[in-house]
Amino acid sequence: MSRRLNAAGSFSKTSSVNPSEQNPLQGVHRLAWATAVATVFLLCVGGMVTSKGVGMSVPDWPNSYGYNMFLLPWNKWREGGVFWEHSHRLKGSLVGLLTLSLAVWLWFSKASPTLKKLGLVAFFGVIIQGVLGGFRVVFDAQIVGNTNLGAIFGVFHAAVAQLFLSLLAALVLMTSRLWRRLSSTSPTDVSALKKARGLVTVGTVLIFCQLLIGATMRHQHAGLAIPDFPLAYGQVWPDTSADAVAGYNRARISAVAFEDITPVQIVLQMVHRILAVGIATWIFACFVLIRRLFPKAHILRMFAGLWFGLILIQVSLGAATIWTGKAADVATAHMAVGALSLVTGALFALVSFQLILSSKSEKLPSSSMVDPALVLKA
Amino acid sequence: MKKLSTWLVLAVATAASHSVFAGDITGKITLKGTPPPPAQMKDVICGTPEKLTITSRQYDVGLADGLADVFVYLKSGTGIDGKTFTPPADKPVLDQLGCEYHPFSLAVMAGQKFEVRNSDPVLHNVNCSRAKINKGSNFAQATKGQVKEMSFDKMEVPILFKCDVHPWMTAYVAVFDNPFFAVTDKDGNYTIKNVPDGKYKMVVYHRKTHGNTDGEVKEIAVEAGGAKENFTLEVK
Numbered sequence: 001m002s003r004r005l006n007a008a009g010s011f012s013k014t015s016s017v018n019p020s021e022q023n024p025l026q027g028v029h030r031l032a033w034a035t036a037v038a039t040v041f042l043l044c045v046g047g048m049v050t051s052k053g054v055g056m057s058v059p060d061w062p063n064s065y066g067y068n069m070f071l072l073p074w075n076k077w078r079e080g081g082v083f084w085e086h087s088h089r090l091k092g093s094l095v096g097l098l099t100l101s102l103a104v105w106l107w108f109s110k111a112s113p114t115l116k117k118l119g120l121v122a123f124f125g126v127i128i129q130g131v132l133g134g135f136r137v138v139f140d141a142q143i144v145g146n147t148n149l150g151a152i153f154g155v156f157h158a159a160v161a162q163l164f165l166s167l168l169a170a171l172v173l174m175t176s177r178l179w180r181r182l183s184s185t186s187p188t189d190v191s192a193l194k195k196a197r198g199l200v201t202v203g204t205v206l207i208f209c210q211l212l213i214g215a216t217m218r219h220q221h222a223g224l225a226i227p228d229f230p231l232a233y234g235q236v237w238p239d240t241s242a243d244a245v246a247g248y249n250r251a252r253i254s255a256v257a258f259e260d261i262t263p264v265q266i267v268l269q270m271v272h273r274i275l276a277v278g279i280a281t282w283i284f285a286c287f288v289l290i291r292r293l294f295p296k297a298h299i300l301r302m303f304a305g306l307w308f309g310l311i312l313i314q315v316s317l318g319a320a321t322i323w324t325g326k327a328a329d330v331a332t333a334h335m336a337v338g339a340l341s342l343v344t345g346a347l348f349a350l351v352s353f354q355l356i357l358s359s360k361s362e363k364l365p366s367s368s369m370v371d372p373a374l375v376l377k378a
Numbered sequence: 379m380k381k382l383s384t385w386l387v388l389a390v391a392t393a394a395s396h397s398v399f400a401g402d403i404t405g406k407i408t409l410k411g412t413p414p415p416p417a418q419m420k421d422v423i424c425g426t427p428e429k430l431t432i433t434s435r436q437y438d439v440g441l442a443d444g445l446a447d448v449f450v451y452l453k454s455g456t457g458i459d460g461k462t463f464t465p466p467a468d469k470p471v472l473d474q475l476g477c478e479y480h481p482f483s484l485a486v487m488a489g490q491k492f493e494v495r496n497s498d499p500v501l502h503n504v505n506c507s508r509a510k511i512n513k514g515s516n517f518a519q520a521t522k523g524q525v526k527e528m529s530f531d532k533m534e535v536p537i538l539f540k541c542d543v544h545p546w547m548t549a550y551v552a553v554f555d556n557p558f559f560a561v562t563d564k565d566g567n568y569t570i571k572n573v574p575d576g577k578y579k580m581v582v583y584h585r586k587t588h589g590n591t592d593g594e595v596k597e598i599a600v601e602a603g604g605a606k607e608n609f610t611l612e613v614k
Contacts, residue, residue: 056505057542059516065501076501076520079423080543141507141514148508249589250613255417255434255546258538259508260589 022177025115028105029175035098036168042091043161043339047332049088050218053256054081055154061134064089092130099126102171115174122171125164132157151219158215162208162339166346173347182299182354190359192293196300197352199286203307204345206279211338213272217265218335223257225265229322232270240266254325276318283311300355303348310341400457401604403570407562407582409445411613413437419546424477425500432546435482436586437613444566445611447483448584449535449552451559453595456576458556465490466557469527472539472549474502474519479539479549483585485561488531488553494539496524502541509537512553535583535593550585573600580607587611 023029049055057080058064064072069089077086099122106119136157140150173179217225232238233248240263249260287308294301317334324330419432438446452458465487473480475497486492494504496519504526507514512530514537519526530537536550552559558578560568578600583593598607 053545054542056507056516057503059503059505059518065518065520079425079500081545082501082503082543085542140505140516141509143510150507246589246591250586251414253414253417253434253436255419255432258540258548 023175023180024110025175026177028102028109028111029172031098031102031105032168032172032175035095035102036165036172038091038095038098039165039168040336040339042088042095043165044332044336045084045088045091046158046161047335048328049081049084050154050158050221051326051328051331051335052081052084053221054084055136056140056150057081057085058089058137061137069093089133092133096126096130099123099168106171106175111175115171118167118171118174122164122167125160125167129157129160129164132160151221154219155212155215158219159212162211162342165339166343169343169347170350173350179354182351183358185355185358189293190356193300193352193356193359196286196290196293197349197356199282199289200303200345200349200352203279203282203286204342204349206275206282207338207342207345210272210275210279211342213268213275214335214338217268217272218331220259220265221257222259222261222265223252223254224322224326225261225269227252227322227325229273229319232266232273237270238266273318276315280311280315283308299351300348303344303351307341307344307348310337310344313337314341400572400574401600401602403452403558403573403580403598403600403605403607405450405568405607405609406442407445407448407450407566407568407584407609407611408443409437409439409566409587409613410443410610413439413586413613422477422544422546424544425498430476432478434546438482438564440563440565442565444562444564445584446562446564446566447550448562448566448568448582448609448611449483449485449559449593450562450568450570450580450582450609451485451535451552451554452556452570452573453579453581455578457574458558458578461556463487463556465529469493471495472551473497474504474541474547477502477541477544477547479541479547481561482549483536483561484549484551485559486530486551486553487557487559488533488555489529491527491529492551494519494526494528496520496522498522501543502547503543504539505542506537506539506551508540509534512537536585552583573605575600575602582609582611584611587613 060066062069064086065076067073070093072086077083103119103123107116111119132153136150136153138150139153140148142149144152226232226238228234238244245261245263245266252261287304290300290304314334314337317330317337321327321331321334414437416436417434420429422430422432424430435447440446470484470486470492472484472492473495477498477500484492496502499522501518501520503516503518505516507516509530511532511534517526530551530553532553533555534553536552539549539551541547558570558573560570562568576599578598580596580598581593582596588594594609594611596607596609598605
């Protein structure tokens, strides 16, 4: 007995699988899954590198301490920050290889031209991501204005990581049997779908903006700009005058955060908090509205439930990050759940778009509905 | 004989000028108020079987509230303005031992060489890339006993040194453009030697108390072979 998507876009229980519905892209779909899972691990290790502030523990790139990266002796990286940084580089190489395999497999498979192009985008994306990571190391000692150039590359590295994971998740979805069924559904309430699409797209863009703010905060390596929550330095809005900030810095004792905090960093964290409330409210509204618009077991209701659940966890982890004094594992979990929230939003939006396209292509020949990419093109 | 007497006169004149026109500035820096308790890193492993506890050193208060790690220096004044100074020949050492830097605060003159040494059986990277005026760097010292000679060209107070392998490891190196500087010892005492008589602007800078400011400036006079200047810094 399994659950399958029916023509109305809802899941129903069924005991058999029609052989004609077998996925010709099953192999590449599995590889896309493996690449996406490896990327989640890579993100987590990268998150630990940033949370622990150990990104520069291997000062050179693409070599590691002068060694070819893959030949660095174990006794040189088994301890301390170098373990996280070098592991991150090795896992990055693994994800690079998996992405290359995925792109090549897609290219020579029966996948649609759109999917093949997305495979290439992923391949070039992973190369750009690797180079950004390298530049974060190589340009660490370069100062532009008052800003460290390496830190700027670090923010881009973090942002591209999130987009890359979302792209891989999209490839997982678009090579799946579920996607093929989505293409052949016949949704009736297109206006409801359009409402859902708008809500979800806005929510996803807001989450990405929030992730950019979070990445900027993390890559300044200033520790916690505001050490308390829900208040900020005991106030609803903290005093950011020069005297007040000097006082915060004098009282700020940490074993690992050495840079002084600045008024800009305090304001940035306040914006992050306010936007978090905004996003949680928006996604709650999304959850309520979609439950009203779509029947039980509809795929969009399931996405809405998952998304809202992730945001609740994410808000809790944000608070825990402050209450634990930015413990590395908690801060990294906060980053990872943020990435999963973005991925869920992106897939949610993609499914909404696809259901609308399916409804528009009802009159097209059935063969075009079998290939989702063709439907997208149509 | 004439040559010898000339040398004698010069030697006496030099000695006299030192005793009459130059002297030491001494004093004590004390901290008023109770600083926040230090942070601790527990169960630290540093190449040995036993685990260590590392305590943060932002406020190191000794006897009679004396504050360690304060940079005290002369910024301008009679014996400094318009003069150029040759950096001292001695090479101070910034050692990495027990996964901590020793000393925590090091003062050198621009152009003066100093040694960065790894006395631990583990790898450290030495990262001073946050230098704002001088050129920063980040290099590894993989083996015990490894030494690298460094120097900075321009005045900068202070430059953060850190190890990213052991992220609690930090030190501050301050670079001065004249030889009249000191770092307070564990009880807050300091001595700036051989300062010519005259009027000066003296600066006191403590990393945690003064943060990103230039520190506290005081106008002082060195007369009759020396001066005594005490400062009190506050934790608010």
